[in-house]
Amino acid sequence: MLLMGLFFASCNDWTETESVTQTTQRPDEQDPELWAQYTAALREYKQSEHTLVFASFANGAPVATSEKDCLRSLPDSLDVVSLTNADNFSEYDREDLTVLKEKGTRAVYFVDYASRSAEFTDLTALGAYLDKVVARTRELGLDGLSFSGIPVFGSYTDQAAQKAVASLFIEKFAAVAGPDKELLLLFEGDPQFLAPADRAKVDYFVLDTKETDNATDLKLQVLRALSAGAIPCNKLLLGAKTEYEFTDEDKGAADAISALTIRTPEIGSQPLAGLCIYSVNADYFGAEFIYPLTRQAIQTLNPSK
Structure with missing residues (x-):
């Protein structure tokens, strides 16, 4: 009986729960000196000549x-992130922006005019909104501006209205952003949305190839942007969408990000500036590590970095 009592007493000792205090530490808190060296190397890399992602x-x-x-969880080597819901920039975003800046990743305020044009049929209202976007970009400490648009090839009246909208975007955004300016200026879409004289005011163009699903159409879009659009190779990026299938020249299928990654250096007369990954949030969950396709694209395009 004595042995049985000792046994049950021991079992009670084993099964008694104890609270354990766990403290989550950011990398900069674990080893501040090593983190400072690492982020300095990241910023130096992003200032160097490389293929952009x-x-x-x-x-x-x-x-x-x-x-x-x-x-904060985006791949460290990412160059620029375009914020699709910048109008609703949250406190969580504000906290994470500090981490992005440490890593040298630039965040830009995106205005998706291509999908929101019905909201801005009045130029005065659009101009007032763009003024607020510029002010908010400065207030938040973002690194630039980006916008989209779809060229209109309809009636003279339709084309005139589109040209007025494009001109207004350039008037408002290029005043503070673009080549030799403090802020970065991107355009996401068909470059022909902008007047030829205004295209030089944009730092980079992300071609609207995110839903292009085959090699033939991709080549035609790139050719049109480089010739009719007169965009230099070193200012043009391809757009690829997460969880999207692409058919190559031999009718083989692959994910769009991998397919466009290998075409970025070779599809133009010179290597293109880089690749933009759309719906990147959907790439977060990987079997072995987070953002697998995005990380693979960065490494493939910059193997020696």
Whole structure:
């Protein structure tokens, strides 16, 4: 009986729960000196000549369901992130922006005019909104501006209205952003949305190839941008969408990000400036590590970096 009592007493000792205090530390808190060296190397890399990788990120989640909603978890070597919900920039985004700046990743305020044109049929209202965007960009400490648009090849009246909209974007955005300016200026879409004289005021063009699903159409779009659009290779990026299938010249299928990654250096007369990954949040969950396709694209385009 004595042995049985000792046995049950021991079992009680084993099964008694104890609270354990766990402290989550950011990398900069674990080893501040090593983190400073690492982020300095990242910033130096991003200032060097290399093939660019941008990402289009759905920010502004009111409650982060996982790290896929957090800017801080984007791949460290990413050059630029375009914020698709910049109008609703959250406190979580504000906290993560500090981390992006440490890494040298630039964040830009994206205005998707291509999908929101019905909201801005009045030029005065659009101009007032763009003024607020510029002011908000400065207030938040973002690194630039980006916008989209679809060229109109309809009636004279339709084309005139589109030209007025494009001119207004350039008037408002190019006043503070673009080549030799403090802020970065991007255009996401068909370059012919902008007047030829205004295209030089944009730093980079992300061609609207995110839903292009075959090699033939991709080549035609790039050729049109380089010739009719007169965009230099070193200012043009391809757009690739996460979870999108692409058919190559031999009718083989692959994911669009991998397919466009290998075409970025070779599809133009010279290597293109880089690649922009759309719906990047969807690439977060990987079998072995996070953002697998995005990381693979960065490494493939910059193997010696």
